[in-house]
Amino acid sequence: MTYVSACRNGRMGGMNVPNDQGGLRARKKQRTRAALIDAGLDLFLAHGYEATSVDQIAAAVDVSARTFFRYFASKEDIALAKGTEFDELVLDALASRPAADPPLEALRAAMLDALRESAADSGVQRFLVTQHLINKTPALLAGNLRRAAGAEARLTAEIAKRQGLDPAEDMRPRVLVAAVCGALRIGLEATCADPSREPARMVELVEQAIDLATAGIPQRWGEDPHRW
Incomplete structure (x- = not known):
């Protein structure tokens, strides 16, 4: 094997040559x-x-x-890209939570962890401004609702799996996710309405909204799917 052919095959002297x-x-x-x-x-x-x-x-x-x-696929995907990236952060954070965590604790921690990670990124102001753009642009609202619905469905499936439940038979995972995601939206809207749009304030407002929305949901669920 010649030097050239060895390089082309990614090998030199019987050793692999890193191919990046x-x-x-x-x-x-x-x-x-x-x-x-x-x-x-x-x-x-x-x-x-x-x-x-x-x-x-x-x-x-x-x-x-x-x-x-x-x-x-379209310019709409550009406008919704930051939201899609945040959805993935939340899903990854939830999947990495300890299996013993109660549903509310796991989802609340995952949401806030993802939000803090976003707040630490220099692009958080861009994210908030984009959310404001979406809220005032009718053409984007429908797409944003579809994105949010898809993310909620995936979060619901993850919560149901962690609890060993069938979300088609037990509505609690879906109700919990809807409450937390609704609180997230309200917290972000409140942040966007604040001209300063401070990242720390964003986390504070979303945390407050989540706690208000889930105040009646216990950490541990009972066996009856018709009540918490």
Whole structure:
């Protein structure tokens, strides 16, 4: 085997040569995706959602519209991307909670942990401004509701699994998730209404809303699916 053929096969002297091409491609794709989100949100905020086109977003990142559609199905996906990322944080946080955690404790901790992680990110102000944009843009509200409904369904399935329940027969997982997610929405709306939109205040308001919404829900559930 020649030196060239050995390199092409990823081996030298019987040893594997690290091949980071896959990792480089993944990082490049992630950077392009993030750049498209940032450019889209900048344009939405500067010119309005309806007035911004996919071609403008793509041009701002110096890529083609065809490349844009490799990452996103529509410009709506750009506007909802931050919310989708937050959904994944909550789901991952819930899945990593100890199995012995009661349902309310597990979901409350997962939601607040994800929120604190988001608040520590420099993009939290962008997230809050985007939420404000969604709330005042009718064209985005329906899509945002679909996104939220999908996330709630996945959280419900996770809570039901942790409790060994069938969510089709026992409504408690769904009711708990709806209460906590409704509180999240109210807390975010209250934060968006505050001109300062401080990340610490966001966490405080959401925590307060969750505690108010779940005040009557016990930590441990009984055997009767018709009552907590």
